[in-house]
Amino acid sequence: MRTSSLAGGGMLIGFNLFQACKPKAAPPVDLSLLNYNDFNAFIKIADNGTVTIFSPNPEIGQGVKTAMPMIIAEELDVAWKDVYVEQGILDTENYTRQVAGGSQSIRHGWDALRQTGATAKQMLVNAAAARWGVDASECTVSDGVITNAAGETLGFGDVVKEAALLEVPEDVALKEPKDYKIIGKDAGNVDITKIATGKPLFGLDYKVDGMVYAAVVRPPAFGHKLVSYDDTAAKAMPGVLDVIKIGEKVRGLLAEDPSFSSKISASDKVVVIAESTWQAMKAKEAIKVEWEEETTMESTEEHDKILTDLLDGTTFKTERSDGDIKKAFAEADEILERTYESPFLPHNCMEPMNFFANVTGEKVNLAGPIQTPAWKAGLVAKMLGREEKDIHLEMTRMGGGFGRRLYGDFVLEAAEISDAIKKPVKVVYSREDDMEDGIYRMAIKYRIKAGVKDGKITAYHLKEAAVNSNMYGLIPNFFPAGAIENYQVDTANYESNITTGAWRAPYTNFLAYAEQSFFDELAEMMELDKIQMRLDLLDKVKPEEDERIQYSPERMKEVIKVAVEKSGWGTKPKHIHQGFVNYYCHNTHVAEVADVEIENGEPVVKKxxxxxxxxxVINPMGALNQIEGGVIDGVGHSMYGELQFENGRPTANNFDNYRMIRMKEAPEVETHFIQNELSPTGLGEPTLPPAGGAVANAFKAATGNRLYKQPFTKTPELLKVPAKEIIG
Known part of the structure; x- marks a missing residue:
């Protein structure tokens, strides 16, 4: 400890936090000094037994860089404390589905990763058995040590060279869940020390010698095109190296692959090349640009009317149709019909978009935060007229993705700029760039109609009208598909020049709220218990008779029953108002209950x-992080999230005028897992969609008002509690 006087007369006390916590902590192992043997694309084993496992998929905070190596290490039978993890590069020959999207990394990798670890272990055992002259079946493995029947031992490092030369066995035994020593145990984020100490990990950290920086002048609104620009003042500023125009190569790519057109602007753009990010961004402000309107300048009010007209119209694509809804509605005793509305949303990743490119005659080197590296490498190859084998792509850790980094328009920009200036370059967005030239969650309206005959739900009709829905519309084979005899799902789309795409939990992030809020209101109309109505519907679902059904009614009923028990549903004190939701998406079944209390005359989400x-569950600690983050994200965006457009331009471009949930507004999240031995499914997204519905249903219990629009704060009059109820 040391002390020093402060000018104000106080005292400053300083200490080394990490030494204070662990005074005898050993310095990190320098992996570069170890004598490694590349066992396969996933595993390297050093002579001293140290194991490095490569994580093949992009890491956007969902924890796969920890969880995927845990799966390999479990079957390899090495102690987790002896494992080091490195990020793999794009390698389409040795890895499959190197994608961070749809909460599918663990689900798709589960079997292959287990086989990888088990196969490597068997080869190591075979090598040890050959050295001892015994049968491999006589050997056992624990924590990276192989033991024979006589009690002799060899470490993995002792036999790795021989093992790597052996024939790869085709049929290996996998562990039973009861024997797991790593899977199911808490493991800290493998990058946490680097994150906490500021070591290079993220795209913004990536640097190479001779690299320059680029800031891009983008159209001020969707529907504008570049006419001319004056870069005189910008070029005279310190650190500015050049000002160029890009766009031609991207337009050529879009002509070849028009399916990408709703995800990227084809407009020309002006680019400042400078020695630093700050110099490039300041010079960008000095460029005088003339733009002109090329297409319709759209606004939120116009979208609102267009989507309503689509719902009222007759031009729909039918996604699923069971029975005869027209007849069922004609014969119904009662009909309930409601319309639900959601706005555009930006992604607002903590780390703004950025990417590095170095285009040379021999190779195209790319590096940065991207959710779909193989797709982007292929697009860059097409755009530059290169072979895909010429593209080398390194994945960095991402400061958030949520779907925004699926599309990689920033990757194309970096590659086109580097190709033009013949230098290594990094494109860096400002927050304003990120929000004004984004790829947004599309605005959507749902209209849901149900018919009741003799006290039973006999008809259900769901209609979607969306801006640029593309493939990101609703899911027709989720609940209540299969539970209602006459069931139909229709979609209608309005094509806009505003770029749209996947936003965390696409398809379901808004639909879950709309449907589950509707079910609550339907139960009230029918004077039924809300939970029992859902359970009764699930009893009618027969997946064995309808292969289209994607959810399990039995697993859904189980999460419902446990949620009722754990939340104290219906047994809480009078001042606590509850809302219930059950939902299935991304192959995972979820039930959520929101607890709301009245404070200062308004409902507040407490839990x-x-x-x-x-x-x-591979890593319970990581799983809890995903669940809690998804719930809070779902509550926050349903309460506050909204991006409007005026004349083709977003009305918010930074956090000073875009409302997000604040720390004090985040509710307590209590999580319970259903314990089973079924293959793992997704966790990065499934808890977000139900959160908005649980909150809306709890608000109804608290205020007596139903909410039909997100964000809920858009209709503040519906969040007020009658004065007589506050007094009561």
């Missing part, structure tokens, strides 16, 4: 009880 069936 969310969340029950999840995601099969085997």
């Amino acid at each position: 969310i009880t969340c029950v999840v069936d995601c099969g085997i």
Whole structure:
């Protein structure tokens, strides 16, 4: 400890936090000094037994860089403390589905990663057995040590060279869940020390010698095109190296692959090349640009009317049709019909978009935060007229993705700029760039109609009208598909020049709220218990008779029952108002209960009880992080999230005028897992969609008002509690 006087007369006390916590902590192992043997694309084993496992998929905070190596290490039978993890590069020959999207990394990788670890272990055992002259079946493995029947031992490092030369066995035994020593145990984020100490990990950290920086002048609104620009003042500023125009190569790519057109602007753009990010961004402000309107300048009011007209119209694509809804509605005793509305949303990743490119005659080197590296490498190859084998792509850790980094328009920009200036370059967005030239969650309206005959739900019709829905519309084979005899799902789309795409939990992030809020209101109309009505509907679902059904009614009923029990549903004190939701998406079954209390005349979300069936939980600590983050994200965006457009331009471009949930507004999240031995499913997204519905249903219990629009704060009059109820 040391002390020094402060000018104000106080005292400053300083200490080394990490030494104070662990005074005898050993310095990190320098992996570069170890004598490694590349066992396969996933595993390297050093002579001293140290194991490095490569994580093949992009890491956007969902924890796969920790969880995927845990799966390999479990079957390899090495102690987790002896494992080091490195990020793999794009390698389409040795890895499959190197994608961060749809909460599918663990689900798709589960079997292959287990086989990888088990196969490597068997080869190591075979090598040890050959050295001893015994049968491999006589050997056992624990924590990276192979033991024979006589009690002799060899470490993995002792036999790795021989093992790597052996024939790869085709049929290996996998562990039973009861024997797991790593899977199912808490493991800290493998990058946490680097994150906490500021070591290079993220795209913004990536640097190479001779690299320059680029800031891009983008159209001020969707529907504008570049006419001319004056860069005189910018070029005279310190650190500015050049000002160029790009766009031609991207337009050529779009002509070849028009399916990408709704995800990227084809307009020309002006680019400042400078020695630093700050110099490039300041010089960008000095460029005088003339733009002109090329297409319709759209606004939120116009979208609102267009979507309503689509719902009222007759031009729909039918996604699923069971029975005869027209006849069922004609014969119904009662009909309930409601319309639900959601706005555009930006992604607002903590780390703004950025990417590095170095285009040379021999190679195209790319590096940065991207959710779909193989797709982007292929697009860059097409755009530059190169072979895909010429593209080398390194994945950095991402400061958030949520779907925004699926599309990689920033990757194309970096590659086109580097190709033009013949230098290594990094494109860096400002927050304003990120929000004004984004790829947004599309605005959507749902209209849901149900018919009741003799006290039973006999008809259900769901209609979607969306801006640029593309493939990101609703899911026709989720609940209540299969539970209602006459069931139809229709979609209608309005094509806009505003770029749209996947936003965390696409398809379901808004639909879950709309449908589950509707079910609550339907139960009230029918004077039924809300939970029992859902359970009764699930009893009618027969997946064995309808292969289209994607959810399990039995697993759904289980999460419902546990949520009722764990949340104290219906037994809480009078001042606590509860809202219930059950939902299935991304292969995972979830039930959530929101607890709301009245403070200063308005409802406040205090707690969310969340029950999840995601099969085997690889890393409980990481799973909890995903669940809690998804719930809070779902509550925040349903309460506050909204991006409007005026004349083709977003009305918010930074956090000073875009409302997000604040720390003090985040509810407590209590999580319960359904314990089973089924293969793991997704966790990055499934807890977000139900959160908005649970809150809306709890608000109804608290205020007596139903909410039909997101964000809920858009209709503040519906969040007020009658004065007589506050007094009561």
